Amino acid sequence: MDQDPISTRCCIVGGGPAGVMLGLLLARAGVRVVVLEKHADFFRDFRGDTIHPSTLEVMDELGLLEDFLQRPHHKAHQLQGWIGEEIVTVADFSHLPTKCKFIVFMPQWHFLDFLCSHAKRYPTFHLYMEAEVTGLIEEGERVKGVHVRTPSRAVDIHADLVVGADGRHSMMRGQRGFEVIDLGAPMDVLWMRFTQLPSDPKSSLGRFADGQIMVMIDRGDYWQCAFLIPKGTFGDLRNKGLPEFRDDVRRLAPFLGDRVSELTDWKDIQLLTVAVDRLRRWYRPGLLCIGDAAHAMSPIGGVGINLAIQDAVAAANLLAKALREGSLTLDHLRAVQRRRELPTRLTQRMQVLIQTRGIGRVLGRRGTPSLSVPIRLLRDWPILRRVPARVIGMGIRPEHIGR
Numbered sequence: 594m595d596q597d598p599i600s601t602r603c604c605i606v607g608g609g610p611a612g613v614m615l616g617l618l619l620a621r622a623g624v625r626v627v628v629l630e631k632h633a634d635f636f637r638d639f640r641g642d643t644i645h646p647s648t649l650e651v652m653d654e655l656g657l658l659e660d661f662l663q664r665p666h667h668k669a670h671q672l673q674g675w676i677g678e679e680i681v682t683v684a685d686f687s688h689l690p691t692k693c694k695f696i697v698f699m700p701q702w703h704f705l706d707f708l709c710s711h712a713k714r715y716p717t718f719h720l721y722m723e724a725e726v727t728g729l730i731e732e733g734e735r736v737k738g739v740h741v742r743t744p745s746r747a748v749d750i751h752a753d754l755v756v757g758a759d760g761r762h763s764m765m766r767g768q769r770g771f772e773v774i775d776l777g778a779p780m781d782v783l784w785m786r787f788t789q790l791p792s793d794p795k796s797s798l799g800r801f802a803d804g805q806i807m808v809m810i811d812r813g814d815y816w817q818c819a820f821l822i823p824k825g826t827f828g829d830l831r832n833k834g835l836p837e838f839r840d841d842v843r844r845l846a847p848f849l850g851d852r853v854s855e856l857t858d859w860k861d862i863q864l865l866t867v868a869v870d871r872l873r874r875w876y877r878p879g880l881l882c883i884g885d886a887a888h889a890m891s892p893i894g895g896v897g898i899n900l901a902i903q904d905a906v907a908a909a910n911l912l913a914k915a916l917r918e919g920s921l922t923l924d925h926l927r928a929v930q931r932r933r934e935l936p937t938r939l940t941q942r943m944q945v946l947i948q949t950r951g952i953g954r955v956l957g958r959r960g961t962p963s964l965s966v967p968i969r970l971l972r973d974w975p976i977l978r979r980v981p982a983r984v985i986g987m988g989i990r991p992e993h994i995g996r
Contacts (some may be wrong), residue, residue: 598749598751600750601626601752603912604626604750606755607758607760611758611885611905612758612759614651615758615909616718618905619916620712620715621715623917627720628721629725630724642698644899645988647987648902650691650692650991655994660707664699665813668695671796672797673798675799676964679972680798681968682978684982685975685979689987721743723743726740730749736879737879738752754916756908758886771882772873774870774872775869776870776871779949780822780948783821783830783865784818784819785818786816797811800845801955805844805955809846819892835856839854869889869890869945870888871887874930875934876927881908884900885897890941895985903936906993907932907992910995911925912926936989939989940989943984951965
């Protein structure tokens with residue numbers, strides 16, 4: 594990183610999907626942009642890795658889709674639930690009005706590396722790794738930049754706009770002027786992985802049985818699994834011991850057999866504390882939050898990454914010209930929230946509904962769960978599977994690349 598203070602049009606805090614995509618789009622539009630990532634690389638195990646048709650449509654509009662699909666990935670044309678002894682297809686993407694009628698499962702670090710490799714082709718794009726923001730540079734009520742710490746030194750970055758894209762634990766959303774609306778979540782998630790065998794089922798699915806829920810994502814040579822537990826009960830689970838937890842996993846997915854012994858330590862299990870919330874206002878003078886920094890999503894449907902990408906596309910469409918010309922106003926930032934708030938609110942409302950009326954009722958209740966009326970309708974009327982496919986695959990008000 595440069596020795597002297599850095600000056601740029603836009604400084605993006607956070608090198609996740611929202612931050613890197615916004616950096617790519619702004620640089621493509623001729624805006625000087627700096628992206629700051631506090632880690633040395635993008636490798637984080639058990640991050641959200643589902644890339645939905647709405648995001649694939651964006652990649653196609655950028656002319657990157659063919660190259661992107663050359664990267665190792667797995668496709669899901671349907672989503673299924675294994676409820677009791679019955680497997681039910683709950684979403685069928687084959688009828689979506691998009692080029693790609695499937696979800697792509699790809700480790701997030703591959704996705705981010707891909708976006709960065711293309712963003713770096715633009716001379717106005719700059720990515721700094723191991724660059725942690727320690728505070729804001731403020732002038733009265735206006736944010737003018739950020740203080741940054743690197744392994745070798747501290748540096749100030751001055752910018753017309755700072756964008757907080759640093760996730761649900763965002764330092765940006767913790768600044769004064771931001772009020773968080775907490776919508777609640779009845780569960781937390783334990784992430785883990787198991788070796789996959791040729792005899793295993795051939796598709797990703799959710800398993801609902803005996804008061805427990807586990808989602809299994811097909812990674813080709815291993816299963817990435819999300820085991821749902823009632824909110825705040827991880828400590829109790831650990832007190833019961835790892836052998837009992839392995840038995841719970843085996844009961845949910847008997848085909849895993851002795852592979853549950855691959856969990857040799859609680860360190861093999863990563864806790865995700867689920868939160869569903871959003872900022873009442875996403876911006877203040879000189880500062881805008883997008884993605885999970887503006888609205889933390891439940892893992893239900895895997896929509897978080899894709900909603901963050903939609904935020905980035907909308908922000909680029911609405912802000913690029915003003916940033917390039919140095920004419921950015923508070924009205925521009927307000928326009929981003931106005932554009933993206935309704936899709937966020939409706940998506941969160943659906944997630945909360947599923948959490949309270951579905952997941953919350955299953956967790957902790959022993960016995961084989963019965964099929965709810967909506968699930969029976971999806972089972973018996975295949976045409977209805979297009980509805981959840983549309984909501985999950987495309988979202989509400991999908992964004993498109995502007996000129």
